[in-house]
Amino acid sequence: DTEVTQTPKHLVMGMTNKKSLKCEQHMGHRAMYWYKQKAKKPPELMFVYSYEKLSINESVPSRFSPECPNSSLLNLHLHALQPEDSALYLCASSQVASYTEAFFGQGTRLTVV
Amino acid sequence: RKEVEQDPGPFNVPEGATVAFNCTYSNSASQSFFWYRQDCRKEPKLLMSVYSSGNEDGRFTAQLNRASQYISLLIRDSKLSDSATYLCAVNSENQGGKLIFGQGTELSVKP
Numbered sequence: 001d002t003e004v005t006q007t008p009k010h011l012v013m014g015m016t017n018k019k020s021l022k023c024e025q026h027m028g029h030r031a032m033y034w035y036k037q038k039a040k041k042p043p044e045l046m047f048v049y050s051y052e053k054l055s056i057n058e059s060v061p062s063r064f065s066p067e068c069p070n071s072s073l074l075n076l077h078l079h080a081l082q083p084e085d086s087a088l089y090l091c092a093s094s095q096v097a098s099y100t101e102a103f104f105g106q107g108t109r110l111t112v113v
Numbered sequence: 114r115k116e117v118e119q120d121p122g123p124f125n126v127p128e129g130a131t132v133a134f135n136c137t138y139s140n141s142a143s144q145s146f147f148w149y150r151q152d153c154r155k156e157p158k159l160l161m162s163v164y165s166s167g168n169e170d171g172r173f174t175a176q177l178n179r180a181s182q183y184i185s186l187l188i189r190d191s192k193l194s195d196s197a198t199y200l201c202a203v204n205s206e207n208q209g210g211k212l213i214f215g216q217g218t219e220l221s222v223k224p
Binding site: 041045102 | 147212
């Protein structure tokens with residue numbers, strides 16, 4: 001069973017809504033990640049947090065806003081999304097942000113209407 | 114050229130067959146290599162880390178060839194339950210922890 005927990009599992013939101021995705025891990029990992037995955041495609045990296053600081057932003061549009069309140073939590077705030085943003089959003093964590101294996105949460109399946 | 118490339122398949126094999134997947138990477142500074150398994154509409158799950166000396170876990174064997182910049186995954190005695198998409202992933206320290214995935218190889222094991 002995954003030790004990375006994401007909520008909610010499913011989310012339907014309108015283009016004018018504001019919502020947040022949440023991710024939690026209790027493995028003591030100091031790196032956390034957000035990935036986006038479209039059907040039949042591999043996960044695409046969005047953000048990397050290392051020791052609670054944003055270390056990588058893969059040129060993600062500002063309608064996606066990450067937040068790392070503490071070493072166990074990672075949020076992704078969503079605002080004014082487009083239908084093409086519909087995808088599976090995956091959170092992952094690893095011991096540190098290099099070398100080590102990353103473990104994924106079950107994902108949030110997001111539909112923007 | 115993509116940083117990490119895989120043959121997307123699908124690979125359709127009978128139960129009991131041996132199947133091998135390759136994955137090439139372009140960044141010679143890559144240092145960590147992994148195979149993940151992803152079932153339909155589920156998250157990727159770590160299958161194996163790939164070490165320079167190669168490693169084996171039951172029916173699964175992973176190998177790394179740094180000179181040719183590829184990693185491989187061998188599945189022996191395929192089971193129906195092995196049907197999934199297999200993703201290779203590469204991590205380079207000089208990219209600050211970016212875990213880059215190949216496009217995945219779809220495996221379908223038939224009775």
